[in-house]
Amino acid sequence: MTALAIGVRYSAELEHAADFRGFRDGVRRLWLAGVAPRDVAWTVGPPAQGLFEAAPSASSLRAPRPEEAPRVPKAFVDLSRLVICHKAPDRFALAHRILVRLQDEPTLLKVATDPDIARAEMMAKNVRRCSHKMKAFVRFRSTADPDGGERFVAWFEPEHHTLDLTAGFFERRFAGMRWSILTPDRSAHWDGAQLTMAGGASKDLAPDGDINEDLWRTYFGAIFNPARLKVQTMQSEMPKRYWKNMPEAALIQPLIRSATQTTGDMIAAEPRAPARSTRVARERLAEERAVAGLSGSIASLEDLAAAARHCERCPLHGPATQTVLGEGPRDAPLMFVGEQPGDQEDIAGRPFVGPAGQLFDDALEAAGIARDKIFVTNAVKHFKFEPRGKRRIHQKPGLSEIDHCRFWLQEERRLVRPQLTVALGATAARSLSGKAVTISKARGRVMDWPDGGAGFVTVHPSYLLRLPGAEARDNEMRRFIDDLNVIKEAVWG
Numbered sequence: 464m465t466a467l468a469i470g471v472r473y474s475a476e477l478e479h480a481a482d483f484r485g486f487r488d489g490v491r492r493l494w495l496a497g498v499a500p501r502d503v504a505w506t507v508g509p510p511a512q513g514l515f516e517a518a519p520s521a522s523s524l525r526a527p528r529p530e531e532a533p534r535v536p537k538a539f540v541d542l543s544r545l546v547i548c549h550k551a552p553d554r555f556a557l558a559h560r561i562l563v564r565l566q567d568e569p570t571l572l573k574v575a576t577d578p579d580i581a582r583a584e585m586m587a588k589n590v591r592r593c594s595h596k597m598k599a600f601v602r603f604r605s606t607a608d609p610d611g612g613e614r615f616v617a618w619f620e621p622e623h624h625t626l627d628l629t630a631g632f633f634e635r636r637f638a639g640m641r642w643s644i645l646t647p648d649r650s651a652h653w654d655g656a657q658l659t660m661a662g663g664a665s666k667d668l669a670p671d672g673d674i675n676e677d678l679w680r681t682y683f684g685a686i687f688n689p690a691r692l693k694v695q696t697m698q699s700e701m702p703k704r705y706w707k708n709m710p711e712a713a714l715i716q717p718l719i720r721s722a723t724q725t726t727g728d729m730i731a732a733e734p735r736a737p738a739r740s741t742r743v744a745r746e747r748l749a750e751e752r753a754v755a756g757l758s759g760s761i762a763s764l765e766d767l768a769a770a771a772r773h774c775e776r777c778p779l780h781g782p783a784t785q786t787v788l789g790e791g792p793r794d795a796p797l798m799f800v801g802e803q804p805g806d807q808e809d810i811a812g813r814p815f816v817g818p819a820g821q822l823f824d825d826a827l828e829a830a831g832i833a834r835d836k837i838f839v840t841n842a843v844k845h846f847k848f849e850p851r852g853k854r855r856i857h858q859k860p861g862l863s864e865i866d867h868c869r870f871w872l873q874e875e876r877r878l879v880r881p882q883l884t885v886a887l888g889a890t891a892a893r894s895l896s897g898k899a900v901t902i903s904k905a906r907g908r909v910m911d912w913p914d915g916g917a918g919f920v921t922v923h924p925s926y927l928l929r930l931p932g933a934e935a936r937d938n939e940m941r942r943f944i945d946d947l948n949v950i951k952e953a954v955w956g
């Protein structure tokens with residue numbers, strides 16, 4: 464509840480702190496009545512009683528008919544939807560002011576130096592970031608549902624009012640279980656069929672811990688790579704404010720303390736010759752990097768991971784859990800490129816850890832290639848799937864998604880500079896060559912990718928998993944291992 468300020472002519476009441484529908488309704492009525500943004504006090508909940516209660520409500524003004532409504536571009540709708548989720552008290556007044564100005568300045572949103580637009584964009588960026596943090600750091604705890612069965616409950620304290628904005632992600636991601644996310648000023652509840660938003664909750668309502676806590680701690684300890692540790696980057700990506708609700712946080716300080724020694728033990732790599740690269744490919748990559756606003760700023764795989772974490776270049780970022788980049792030594796002479804993360808990779812945040820990854824490991828071992836000497840990644844960095852009941856069914860990425868995501872693969876290749884890059888399947892071959900490739904024609908020989916780097920094409924391990932019958936699978940596994948032997952010979956002689 465916000466007290467009205469002296470001089471206001473109208474109060475505009477909203478149901479909750481990020482009530483976009485209420486804001487849109489109120490701002491339309493105010494605009495039609497010609498009320499200036501400075502004359503409005505936006506309040507969450509009923510207006511304050513007492514001294515300033517005399518200001519009439521915006522809801523008493525007439526709502527415009529469709530032909531009378533203010534005209535705004537869709538970009539304003541998208542921007543204001545984010546801005547009103549910010550915690551700044553003047554967020555509604557700012558969005559209101561931009562709407563009024565747009566009537567006389569239709570290209571206002573393109574003026575990045577305008578103080579209102581610069582502030583709104585900054586607020587939208589903060590909100591987007593807060594929403595990403597919520598997706599990454601919400602930790603559900605198992606508890607008994609009052610209606611019977613199990614319910615997963617999470618307590619979270621977002622920096623901004625982002626639960627309404629982000630609840631759809633959890634609905635898609637955890638469609639098969641009943642869950643609640645509680646925050647101080649808003650809560651979301653999913654019963655397996657319907658999402659309900661309600662008021663805030665207190666932390667006491669969320670369970671403290673359950674059997675999954677140990678699992679999180681084990682998982683975090685396993686994925687922690689001391690050679691990649693940058694304490695400042697880590698704390699900016701995983702701010703301390705979220706630690707208290709994360710079971711794995713108890714491990715962070717001990718792991719940081721032990722990292723220096725462990726890293727020293729790991730520095731044993733020999734320098735190697737850089738891969739070839741044509742001028743045209745370099746220019747194209749430089750153009751893409753400039754368009755992405757990343758020119759010169761990505762100097763390491765850690766920088767790349769930080770930049771890709773919030774990628775929204777194609778729609779696949781929406782339903783997926785996280786961006787899954789490649790992993791392996793920075794100076795790996797051999798890079799394998801698969802299609803996209805699968806269900807298990809999407810959850811773990813690592814490539815090739817699901818069933819196809821296990822088969823791939825078996826084949827590598829049979830060919831005598833150590834997995835810790837190679838870099839493994841995917842052509843597309845987000846999991847594309849179709850929800851079906853409790854399951855997420857893999858879907859092949861489209862050409863547009865492959866082409867949008869090629870940028871990240873090129874960056875990985877620029878940083879790792881492998882001597883040989885292997886396409887596992889048609890999606891990877893399309894990404895690396897920029898055109899459709901028939902696997903049966905291209906398979907089995909060392910060739911050059913268009914950027915000049917040495918390449919090789921073979922099947923994706925998931926192809927072997929799909930083959931009907933043990934005999935066909937055995938035959939194809941042998942062919943796949945033969946390919947790996949040719950690759951090993953080409954790289955290590």
Ligand code: SF4
Binds near residue numbers: 771778779844868
């Ligand atoms: S799939 Fe690739 S391009 Fe698309 S959002 Fe994810 S990282 Fe970005």
